[in-house]
Amino acid sequence: MTVTDTTTPVAAASHGAPILQARGVTMRFGGLTAVKDVDMTVNEGEIVGLIGPNGAGKTTFFNCLTGLYKPTEGEVTLMGSVIPPRPRAVVIAGMARTFQNIRLFANMTALENVMVGRYCRTSSMALTSILRGPKFRREEAETRARAQELLDFVGLGKSAEHLARNMPYGDQRRLEIARALATDPKLILLDEPTAGMNPQETRQASDLIFKIRDSGLAVVVIEHDMRFIFNLCDRVLCLVRGEVLVEGTPAEVQSDPRVIEAYIGGGDDDESDESDESSDLGPATTTEVSE
Template sequence: MSASHPVPDATAAEAGSTILSAENVTMRFGGLTAVDSVNFRVARGEIMGLIGPNGAGKTTFFNCLTGMYLPTAGQVVFDGAVLPPKPRKVVRAGMARTFQNIRLFGNMTALENVMVGRYCRTTAGPFTSIIRGPKFRREEAAVRARAQELLDFVGLPNATEILARNLPYGDQRRLEIARALATDPKLILLDEPTAGMNPQETRQAEELIFKIRDLGLAVVVIEHDMRFIFNLCDRVLCLVQGRALIEGTPTEVQSDPRVIEAYIGTGPEASDEPVDGGEGGES
């Protein structure tokens, strides 16, 4: 595969068909209902946004989608099969994610971090790996080459031997995306990919997500930066207090008075103001 095209495109027949659906997903922690009967659908090749004020349940919902949590009720169907609540099996099925707080291996190089993501697609057994047999060496070389392709793809061609902890913040975010792409996903979920970025880094992140979509992957994005999310996404779902408030196009969602109230409250002129800007904090 070439460095400019590291992930296969969806076929014309697949484009637009549903890749992920959540049906009445509910997540309770004791007496607290963090996610309440949420329905959610993502099509192949679509960029879907997930927004909501702090505490709306966005990251909890992400964790239900990716096997981190077993929903109290409801189910998640990915590529036609019900997903088991086991992150490794979810990744092997074709779903990858990044995290709100960067989770790189700081003392490993950028290349090594991406290689770690690729190992879920290797087949060499423990004995072959220990003795470094021919199959292990072939796979190791292929993993290394693929990792470099992905570094090139996300815009980090010269970061190969740099320790992850020494990379600028925006490059660390890119590296996390490269590691997720190394799993060969059909869908990638990005949890606040522009958190802490300056405007130039945010624009670069937007361009990268469009490049990923253009490869045929579906993308789901949690983000507090409303300008970013509405420029980026095909559709947006707004959660408030764990419930789906509205789902629609960016224009429909940003003009809905309930969304405006959820973010900025009700006031004499609040309902006439567009939703814009960003908001930090936990999801």
């Protein structure tokens, strides 16, 4: 399977030590095993892609990594330390994420949305905040300045005072990334960052992710757009029915006949996702998949 690309490939950065390691992660819901014995390592300065048909367990695995779910079995470590299954603890440890469905504060400005992301890095207590003491005012000024820097970084510097609900869809996606970056992560996980985007917005998202990688962060991306993922990532994992089908470089994964079968030949991964099955076949068609 080959993916035709019209863009110039971007050279991968040299990779450092492992920053995230998942070992034997299994997640069961009653009698249903959504994720089974999945291993994954993400190194410093690396972009890793996670692909698979609908119902493959990708978002469930993300939720296990980020503390929304406590794995039934296995463990997740960040920079060598086991991460407790609590989202706030995960964020403080240095891992941030975005969601498949945008979760912005619609009635806040772009700047205020990013400032919210800094909450985990401030230390003012309730009384100081209520009284607006010197420490609170100093941290608020620092938070505002940092939020503006991040808006500039993602290309939204002139939209700081716009309400999130009034921003174009692509800008909302970038705003959510800026809010995740406000937590000062070492690793950022992006759940379908180009879902619903047009080709121009998708190219901008790709450029932004490379920019994030070049700033020193590791990145993990779930995506259905095969052209996007194969041109973006250093390594790709393909999940099918909750298990790792294949892992390797983009060239190795896209040429593996098992991946072709998973996307084109298998249409019964999860009954709950039957209505969305066409969203898997669509990207395969638009990315000019051929045998």
